[in-house]
Amino acid sequence: MNKNRSAGALAMAGLLAIGGCATGPDRNPQDPLEPLNRATYRFNDALDRAVAKPVAKGYNKVVPQPVRTAVDNFFANLGDVTVMFNDFLQLRISDGMQDLARVAVNTTFGILGTIDIATPAGMQRHDQDFGLTLAHYGMPSGPYLVLPLFGPSTFRDAAGFGVDQYMAPVNQTEPATRNTLWGIDFISTRARYLNATNLLEEAALDKYLFTRDAWLGHRRAQERGGQEDELPQYEREAAPGQPQGK
Template structure:
């Protein structure tokens, strides 16, 4: 679950796991970006913060922390994230997916030692990807304008609202010990930034435009559960 983090962390969400993205951007006519003058400035600020603060730490983390330990961290936060995924599948009335999420949480929390091991995936309980922004889209709420959030990165009005709800329902947000809560938050963002490092080479052209179009296409893909937007397919050649 995304929280306070430089914009480049969003690359994990934007680029990873989108079979429909081929390196081309969506046509300008499909983009609602009335705040572009402000968004570009926020984007530049986020890139600066990432370059000078988070990225150097992420490089050190990847260099000095063993791979199995880093994987355990990723699994742990993924297990926590499955709680939000379960809630949103229930809100979308996807009961079969919700049952799968329940199985994942139970198996990984117990046999997986608190989520450090992803036993559930190994035995066939595949992970789902749902959040409250997708739930709003599922019930017909439009995206609204594109927004670049300071330190959070690409979003839309709908996803910003969804992000607030997902943050409020994240168990880490309700940890009473401030030091533990902040440390867990920082480690989660560091883990995401390390993941994003593997896809940065895919960025071409203007980084702002690339990230905007990739983010919007990825979110459309997720809201439609992997079904490409037919209007785009009819209007544009995606080869």
């Protein structure tokens, strides 16, 4: 994708500008590419501030809540198809059959998934992707990696993301339809997380470290089916090259 190549070039330019930071004994061993990741994070953050966040705010202002909920449900139903495939790949047959039933019920009786009938009926939604499938079969995550436009990942999960995108129902449609659905899904998702990012903006934190460690902790919890990792006290830490408390 040309956008990804351009983003990667900008991220590399950022890396050259900050080549001396985040080195030495304080570097997190899970994040050996921290200078590059920080550059990509800044690129993503700038793009979010300039484009995604204003569009998401406009979407919330203009589109009524019932319509936003229907859009969220529609894309969640499409996402259940990919989850179902990964359930079966991991031999989670019961979960896979339940997700198959969810898709069938919501697509037929829920008007193409715009109404979530399955959840109130007791059909639990699961959360699986091909990165977790690879983890299930013993593949290590590899280093943390911030993807241009798409955000936090690891080497393994970036590869898994590509497979999930290949399997996704949206990507089986004509390019014009696919691109339109991509855009609507992106705006809908960004709008749903406005409050969370507003809280992050207000906190006196190194946003990069917080995002990285929260995401890695969440992925570890998904892999083992246990509790989330406790996050460090970021208010006592500073970004590389910055004074404490900034």
